[in-house]
Amino acid sequence: MSKWSSRKKSSESLKPSQMSFSWPLRKGMSCALLSVFLLQCQPASRPQPVAAYEPASGFTLLSDVAPSIQQDIRYATANNFLGRPVNGYFVNACVISEAAAQALASVQQQAVDLGYSLKVYDCYRPQHAVDDFVRWSSDADDNLMQSRFFPSLQKDQLFPQGYIAARSGHSRGSTVDLTLVPLDTRQPSASPLDGQYDCRGSVMQRYPDNSIDMGTGYDCFDEKSHTDNPEVTATVRANRDLLRDLMEQSGFENYSQEWWHFTLNDEPFPERYFDFSLPH
Numbered sequence: 001m002s003k004w005s006s007r008k009k010s011s012e013s014l015k016p017s018q019m020s021f022s023w024p025l026r027k028g029m030s031c032a033l034l035s036v037f038l039l040q041c042q043p044a045s046r047p048q049p050v051a052a053y054e055p056a057s058g059f060t061l062l063s064d065v066a067p068s069i070q071q072d073i074r075y076a077t078a079n080n081f082l083g084r085p086v087n088g089y090f091v092n093a094c095v096i097s098e099a100a101a102q103a104l105a106s107v108q109q110q111a112v113d114l115g116y117s118l119k120v121y122d123c124y125r126p127q128h129a130v131d132d133f134v135r136w137s138s139d140a141d142d143n144l145m146q147s148r149f150f151p152s153l154q155k156d157q158l159f160p161q162g163y164i165a166a167r168s169g170h171s172r173g174s175t176v177d178l179t180l181v182p183l184d185t186r187q188p189s190a191s192p193l194d195g196q197y198d199c200r201g202s203v204m205q206r207y208p209d210n211s212i213d214m215g216t217g218y219d220c221f222d223e224k225s226h227t228d229n230p231e232v233t234a235t236v237r238a239n240r241d242l243l244r245d246l247m248e249q250s251g252f253e254n255y256s257q258e259w260w261h262f263t264l265n266d267e268p269f270p271e272r273y274f275d276f277s278l279p280h
Contacts, residue, residue: 048091053279055095055124058268059173061279062094062123066105068112069094070119072187074218075129079192079207081149081219087132090280094123097173100264104176106250111180114242119187119211121177121218121260125170127275133164148197148207150221162257163221171274174267176252177218177260180243185210200224212239214259227259 050061062069071094075086096104100123108118136142137155150158158164169175188208197207199220206217215236216225223229227240240259247254247262255261 048093050091050093050279053093056274056276058097058099059095059124059276060098060101062096062101062104062120065098065101066108068117069104069108070117070181070187072119072121073123074121075125077192081145081221082132082136083144083193086129088126088129088278090278093279094120094176095173095278096123096176097264097268099266099268100174100176103250103252103264107246107252110246110249112183115183116180116212117183119179119181121179122170123176124173124274124278125168126278127167127171127273129278130166130168130171134166137164144193147195148217149199149219151198151200152222158221161221167273169263172267172269172272173274174264174269176262177258178243178262179209179211179214179218179260180239180246181210181212214239214243216259218260225259226257227254228256 050063053061055061062071071092073089073092073094074080075082076089076092078084080086104118104120111118137159140155143155146155150163153161159166170177187210190208192207197217198205199207199217200222203213209217211218213236215229215232216222224232227244232240243259244254251265252262253265255263
């Protein structure tokens, strides 16, 4: 029996109204301009227009293929484990291989039928952005975002434990980080540098997100993020299974340590790591 068949009943039994998702804003929370980063703390849920951008051959803007998929490209903002925009990320726009974009369009159609939309956090990642992760990891004094993204680990454990790599599948163009959100919801406003959040906590304790409850926040470097972690609730289990089922039906495979991370099985560039620029 396929994974889809074995999990389909539990996935379909939960309607959108039964899923646990919540994003209450805490008292006094505000979205400061973060002028030091020249970016607002709330990334747009829709891609920003990109004028005259031509990605490498075989790549496309996801918005040109599947415009209804929400985009919340965290590395273009301070809302990530570095606490600042990552080198090479400029706007809220997903660049991805044409093959992966077409497959995601198929996933989106199925998700919409169930009352959801996909929301992507990261798509193609140029090698110079990966190099920025490597430089950040060597700075032992920069632990600004530890309490939110890797509270149970030391920084020097992130590479050996497989949460960050010096060469990323994202740079091959067919890997995507994403979640499911209820239709007609948007990313809430909140300060990404507020130290009160814990990615391992309940929905109330995590950074606000319009995602259905996946048990942890995005980029939470913790065993609780492992897709089949046995300690998550039944609701979280069903939500993760639903996302994985939908993605597998369209040819993607999940990375077992991150519920959000998927790679197209028949990726067009399995041995190439690209470094072309993202849109400005």
